[in-house]
Amino acid sequence: MKTSDFFYHLPKEFIAQHPVDPRDSSRLLVYDRANDLVEHRIFTQLVDLLKEDDLLVLNQTRVIRARLYGTKVPTGGKIELLLLREVEKGHWEAMVGGKGIKPGSKIQINAGPEGVIEKDLGRSLRQIHFRTSIEEVIEKTGAVPLPPYIHETLNEPERYQTIYAREIGSAAAPTAGLHFTPELLERIRGKGVRVTEVTLHIGLDTFAPVHEDDPRDHQIHTEWCQLTEAAAAEIRQTRLRGGRVIAVGTTSVRTLETAGLRSEDPQHIRPYEGPTDLYILPGFQFQVVDCLLTNFHLPESTLLMMVSAFTGREKILSLYQLAMRNKYRFYSFGDAMLLI
Secondary structure (H helix, E strand, C coil), X not given: CXXXXXXXXXXXXXXXXXXXXXXXXCEEEEEECCCCEEEEEEHHHHHHHCCCCCEXXXXXXXXXXXXXEEEEECCCCEEEEEEEEEEECCEEXXXXXXXXXXXXXXXXXXXXXXXXXXXXXXXXXXXXXXXXXXXXXXXXXXXXXXXXXXXXXXXXXXXXXXXXXXXXXXXXXXXXXXXXXXHHHHHHHHCCCEEXXXXXXXXXXXXXXXXXXXXXXXXXXXXXXXXXXXXXXXXXXXXXXXXXXXXXXXXXXXXXXXXXXXXXXXXXXXXXXXXXXXCCCCCCCXXXXXXXXXECCCXXXXXXXXXXXXXXXXXXXXXXXXXXXXXXXXXXXXXXXXXX
């Protein structure tokens, strides 16, 4: 297996720069794995593709306004931070842009507290200790951390949040969920489909490309996730009813499969709360997830490797080529794919 096996060329005009309106008017490529069939739909038609007794699993994480700006003390050199997670009170992991940012360096956040670099965690990742609370500064002056391939201004920051985002803690949105509207979820529930939530706070690996020639040499960082007893019970009941567990997004997949691996019997899944470093590559045996709703992912990314594990690398790459021929929009604000 090589990282280059997961490369494909995407002309920049396919990269969506803004979300569609309404959210559920995006396109939906449907692939039936058992019958090798493709359909082209609109996302609002998802309700027609779900069955009574299916279970839809949503990641309810909410993006923090994690992009902050400041200066290095005492030189005044400009810096940029992307806060990833609070390790303990006042101590944050962050991606840091700026020169000479090393342990012991002092930084001053614009209209905010002073901090000191505690640890160099590799590449641009640092651990920072803020001497006073930074939460208020995040809410007042922090910017939504849009991915670097989005160059247009997002006038409505809430469009980079799912409509069900509740638990604050992510450095990026679980973008497969951006397509849902309250009306669509109501129609889905009205059909008899159950809906439950998990939480995975998205961190470094959304931004970290795979640099190694062999993807198995890539080190994936941990993210915090939670599957509650209530959600686990919904999965167990879905199994008893003969329904399907449909993960909305790769983050829901990681949470569900992590809990499955930590259960004595994945078919009788137990709750889980804690870190996950689950790295899903082709050859992985899915124990919990039956269907996957996802967006189109970057070349040579861990997310593309995960969907390749679910459907097959060659098939996924051929579906991506088909999507380009049919003018689908790619990445965070792009269209969606349902793998059943």
